[in-house]
Amino acid sequence: MAPRLKLFLPLGLFALLAVLLFRGLSLDPQALPSALVDRPMPDFRLPRLADGETMVKGDIVGEPLLLNVWATWCISCRVEHPYLQRLAEGGVNIYGINYKDDSEAARAWLDELGDPYRSSIVDESGTLGLDLGVYGAPETYFIDADGVVRYRHVGVIDERIWSTRLAPIWADLQASSGSPGAVGAAALPTAAGIGEGAGS
Amino acid sequence: MIPELGHLALVIALGMSLLLTVVPLWGSWAGNYAAMRVAPTLAAGVTVFCTLAFACLATSFLQDDFSVRVVASNSNSLLPPIYKFSAVWGNHEGSLLLWSLILSFWLAAVATFSRGLPTVMLARVLAVMGAIAVGFLSFSLFTSNPFARLLPGVPADGNDLNPLLQDPGLIIHPPLLYMGYVGFSVAFAFAVAALLGGRLDAAWARWSRPWTNVAWAFLSVGIMLGSWWAYYELGWGGWWFWDPVENASFMPWLAGTALIHSLAVTEKRGLFKSWTVLLAIFAFSLSLLGTFLVRSGVLTSVHAFAADPARGLFVLIFLAIVVGGSLTLYALRAPAVRSRISFSVLSRETLLMVNNVVFLVATLTVLFGTLFPLLMDALGAGKYSVGPPYFNAVFVPLMALLVPFMGIGPISRWRDDSYQRWRSQLLLPGIVVLALAVLLPFTADQGFNIWVSLAVLLAGWLLAGLVTDFRERARRSRGLLAALRRQTPSYWGMVLAHTGFAAVIVGIVATSQYSIERDLRMAPGDSETLAGYRFEFVEVQRLRGPNYLADAALFNVSRGERDVASLLAEKRRYFASGSMMTEAAIDAGLFRDLYVAMGEPVGDDGAWAIRLHYKPMVRWMWLGALAMGIGGLTTVFDRRYRRAVTAASPAEASHGAPA
């Protein structure tokens, strides 16, 4: 390398660094994708919130579902709750994990606010949460018909997030499940549809 | 009224620093001496108005003017006045103003003490620093105005200063640290000025050297204070965590260490000029990079300076201009001579090159480790963490590699030396040190430890070189006293700094290897013995401070029959924020610290979670760093720098022609 050219080396390295730093400005260092993506959801054997009957993985897997981590101590869960109900009314298959909570309080909560869940799994000690890699509530796992985790959403689901980010993922799960019972694309709850339905 | 006055002062300071950037540079280009000579005056102006702005903000804090947003969010009427004052820099906006203020102090210092510089050179140096001031003052004014008001809706009282920051250590730590960070801007400005003038010579190195040493000294002491503060204030005895934001302060220090050694070669021997200039740019660039990392939120750190992409973008653009600009200038103007070496392989030059290689590798390693998570994220390769286990594993061997060369350094000769001479001088001291390294650890309470033994070996080797060198000097000047008197401040500075480094090595290794830590459930009346010290939990007291209530655990510590200390560890609850803090109680000593921290109550029987520490030689680390800082400052008193400063007129004649 010519001596003069060599002197441009630091500048070049700095340019690369600057590009990296610029890219960094639009990244969220806190966002942590689930380590379970594209892996089967973990097995469990835990009671059902409604009646204390034992539930296992086989009881919920079979068609695409959302697995929503919630608790009565979680303020954001309360914010999210009405929208989950709209989704459930729109035909989205939602199961709950009642995470590190008091079952009595949880049942009262659902009585008061309505129950969007097919069933809620009682995870009082947080073992299922730990196996799933939950680190807070609310979190929502998208699980396909084969019981494989396809996506995790951390934080509240609201209409904006559902329609921009999550609805397409749900649609994919539905489409790829191929089970005859699955809702066809036309019948999918769209953001608009749900929004209207809940407009009251 | 006062905040508006401060705001106005800040605007004027910005205006003046703009002038300071433009006018003297134009003057140096056009050969207009009048334009060049306004530089010191403008520099003084910037200093005056920055000081005024800072005084206004400080007044707002002291007067509890909660209509000012930063005062409302970071102070409280119950806060003791001294903490109201230090709260000025306990937040993003105020600390940025402190940055500008300290930069203006450096400006004033350069303007005052560099009257001997050629007019062109001084004009360029001040102009470059002025440009940096423009960047930081506009950062303050346009994205982080410290004087913004909360109108209407002035709160009745403020949110309080984070209790962690209500501590004497935090009064002086940030200013000292910023003195270091910002001080590298002087070396940077000298480098850019020299590139602009196209003249990189030994004179340039001699001018920048004292400034660089001072900045490095401040940075050393600043980092050391932060480490010390973490140790006593955070309640669990840690002192360094390799957090990205800590690394941000450590990288300029590492690069600065390389720089001060490289400047030595450039000054003494006229070698490595391009390299030294590059290091000067590099050290200050890392200061700026630190500012970016800390204030943009691109990395996850425990520091929650509210992450604001707009601020991040501003600093990044500024960074791109300053670093990109100076590196472009470097590429175009640095002497592109094929490096020719006029010294033999065994010489002081070579040893200093080894120093540069090691410190540069260390800097780049820390940089790479710090940015690695960001890099992987940007490449979409996933989320990774790089933490203390990694940094310790790579950093410690690097430093260990350095020390063998560092020991030879003081006895080595410039230009040409011989292996025979080194061996004849160092063989005997080396054997003595080796013997000590094997024997000394046996005297420790915990017995022999291979790592401590190695640390003693390295530290001893370092000292052996220094002592041997001094004996040689004493022999030459016939008599110890004469020798002591004859040595220059730069010699003593080097001795102090290297001795300090030896102490740091021993302190870090001994405390890491020999510390004992116990977390216990203890009730009053219980006692526990640690490393021969018996800690007796006497009672729990209730205390009331100016703005907090505390539970305090009284411990009596004894060893055998002898009472050692009475320690009162507190757990405070601050009124304004309601936050809880543990205030550790420490019995400090040169050879060991005893440390008690109080956690939460456990159970119903009056027991508490208590943490007890026995930390041998932990002070050596900070005392060593302090010695390094004092050493750096000492060098400035060397006569040759004062000569350089006063030798005005001939310099002007021979060097003053504008490029």
Added chain:
Amino acid sequence: MNLVVSAIAGARRHALRIVATGLFLLGLPALAVIETYEFSDPELERRYHQLSQELRCPKCQNQNIADSNAPISQDLRKLLYERLESGASDAEILDDMVGRYGEFVRYRPAAEGATLWLWLAPLLLLASGALLLFVLLRRGRGEAAPPVSDAERERLEAMLAVREGDTGP
């Protein structure tokens, strides 16, 4: 022998990295949490301390699970304790944690895959530094042109009125 370890999740460690930076956080520390684990073997306690310091709390800013009092850290400490007591090796425990939370939880990145570069980087840097040094020193042999020419030296002497012959760097 039963060893008792209660984790004082120092409320303030939360904040600690202000250190050495002159920076300040906004988030105030939460209340400390205490757990008491009894280890069947002091070696397990040692490994517990080490591993809990090398595992990163997934939810916190930048803290290991030993220092954090976030609920997730309590769970992970408990899991760690149980796995240790059940006889799992360090590697098994780390794999298990990574399986749940990804590579993110390891403060000591694995020496394989992408993070291998992290471990190689210092070696490569040092090797290139040493190589550069070697090349420079070799090239210099027998080419002893004075880097500061006599003329330049004279000029400097005149400028600075320097007394030469002083000491070290």
